Amino acid sequence: MAESIRVAAVQMEPLLGQVDHNLGRIVAGLKAAASGGAKLAVFPECALSGYGFASREEGFAHAVPLEGPETAAVAEAARETGCACIFGFLEKDGDSLYNACALVGPEGVVGNYRKIHLPHLGIDMHVDPGNRPPAVYEIAGLRVGVLICYDGAFPEAPRLLALQGADLIALPTNWPPRSECQAEHMVPTRAMENVVYFMAVNRVGTESGFRFIGASSIADPAGAVLARANDSEETILFADLDPQKSRTKRLVRVPGRHEIDRFADRRPAFYGPLAEPISG
Template identity: 50%
Template sequence: MVDSVKVAGIQMEPKILEKELNLERCLDFIQTAARQGAKLLVFPECALTGYCFSSLDEGLSVAEAIPGPSTEAIASVCRELEVYVVMGLLEKSGNKCYNALAFVGPEGLIGSYRKIHLPYLGIDRFATPGNRPFRVYDTPVGRVGLNICFDVRFPESSRVMALQGAEVIALPTNWPKGAESAPRFIVHTRAYENRVNYIAVDRVGVERGFRFIGQSKIVDYNGRTLAEADVSREEIIYADLDLKATREKRVVIIPGEFELPLFEGRRPEFYGLICERGESVEC
């Protein structure tokens, strides 16, 4: 069990439909971040493919299986450099397209995640919603959970992973103009309420009329910003994360006088409505 880890968030501008070029650039970014001592590297949502697709067929044209050629190329670099990478890409399964993440390390593919909560935007208009539960991966760089972009608007996703012992949640994202509250408030809230570190990595640039707002950030378990990227520039941000502190879910300010039982104080018997489907529930 590791108590701390140096992480990197790679804020970049993917080129839509240019998967080979994007992969080549991602491999270069991995080399750069590894030279700075980072062990866990997070890329944006759809980093290998771009996001603003106009049809399912167009998305499927650059989607691939997981594991597949791209994850194999990433795994080769991970073995060479002894690093772990969370990469955004489109996954093809039969005639379905998933907005997905691949979690890759020196040992190869560790796991993958299919975006569960889909907005009506870009490839998510045509993608199939994820069909696998949220899970946490126990690795030499910590216990890592995976979310994608719009997932962060649903607090249940972060809480489920925190209850599984997540120490870090990776959030590859494509925040367009209009989503400024996500980096400003929501990421901090999810980190603070779950006492978990967050690596939220956005893209930059304009793609088919949509401008993306950057502002990738690394936030600690107290909701404090450790590193933040520019609104329009490609860059890599770094931070050292305290993993040990995330395991202490009872926050003691004054022993015996002022203590916050964040998880043991939960009352799930009163939270049943959260699990009800529908736009609203009458009480």
Template identity: 40%
Template sequence: MTQPPTEAVRPPAPADRRVSPARIAVVQCDAQVGLGNREDNVARGLALAARAADDGATLIVLPELCATGYTFATREEAYAHAEEVPSGGTVRAWEVFARERGVHLVAGLVEREGVRLYDTAVLVGPDGYVGHYRKTHLWNIEKLWFAPGDRGFPVFETPIGRIGLLICWDIWFPEVPRLLALQGADIICSVNNWVWTPPPIFDESGRCMAAYLTMTAAHVNNVVIAAANRIGTDRDARFLGCSLIAGTNGWPIGEVAGPDEERILTADIDVVASRGAPIWNQLNDLVRDRRTDLYDTMLGYTLSPAFPR
């Protein structure tokens, strides 16, 4: 007697072992300089953030200076676009959005403190303003308008996890993501206005050098980095997209965005995965293997506010 065919037995699906699940979104968009554009810049950024929130995002990252545009002609023009943090109207609008949607939001603007201007990234959450970071490494003519950041590299405790911030040119300085990681950052939010530089701009895969630097920083620090860049042109500057979310192993989670497209990239991650698996093998560990006895004093890490004597 012929036996009926036996169905293939499939192994059970692996259990979701994430201990702190979150959905991160990076928003790639355009923003234009000009006081007449500020309201539209903020509204467009929040409209895209709302789409990300509708898709379940709990942490949303917008580009550098997304509220104001980037290419100022004079310091006076930059000053006219500036506002105080956190009391300014733009931060208040971001706070309202974060509170209503129950998300954390990172976005960039021009901060004014007294007569000084800063290129600043702001973090807000469901309970309001969390903190801000002032860009430390200024690119090109930014040095004519902005003062360099003067408060080190803060990491903010949130219900999601520990969040560090960096801005654009900062990623070319490996000390920045390293200092954030050493302070326990679970995720680094990178807000950017990566511009076109002398060619070659992209490799055969369509990725730019900034994307590879982001991937490398995530890999060597075992930390998630969510990098949001802008697109389009702003006066004489052209921007190259390539937004991405790099996992703790350095590789992009999903796509790297193209150079010209308005995009929202999302990734489901365990925000604190790096806390539970810092050792790569039985004999190597990124933090343990550092030879601080040889190079910390030379690099000045021991003089950082994060590592007081």
């Protein structure tokens, strides 16, 4: 039997615009996750900066480069603990501003994702759309793909990561009220339909007039929820992942009588309209 890999979802309350404070909380959360045996800790969307900025200028004032002292501090904590990290931040790259995530291991930055689907909410009204497709990275012994919040509402995005061989799809998020259906149903559905582990890591607390609903969770490749947080408290969820379960796409339920493979059974020739923009 393959050795399992423990991951942690760190549900926390970032403070708007307080980068140094939030960085300290991320490092502390990483160390707490590692003390619980985690090899990978995932934090919410915009965990480093907060989310509810009213303008591009406000967001840019609290943005940092991908390769900067903040990711260096997280990498140092990863070296100390042996636990890798994924956290959300506002990324500045020249004159561009992105809602992004950094994947950081003991060796430094492993990967980077910039949110491609932007709702009319918070800083997402003011950032640039992500300019790279979702990708899978090797980190903490897992093949990990990252999406951010609203990205998860588009089934094409998780499927792209699954087709690239993801074992785990991480979704750092900032879900406000009326996102309860996503928290309860989307996570296990995306896991089941792609035969991958799926973890959504939300924040709690109130910011810029919005209350965030927590309810972080981790689901396995069959869609079973392995761990779920409540709606108001900072907490750390743990789950033990067996990568072989996400890499076995052919599901044999009754040998010779009930077998399915959601990848081999696809019919891409009929899916062309999925990639066509809506006219009008």
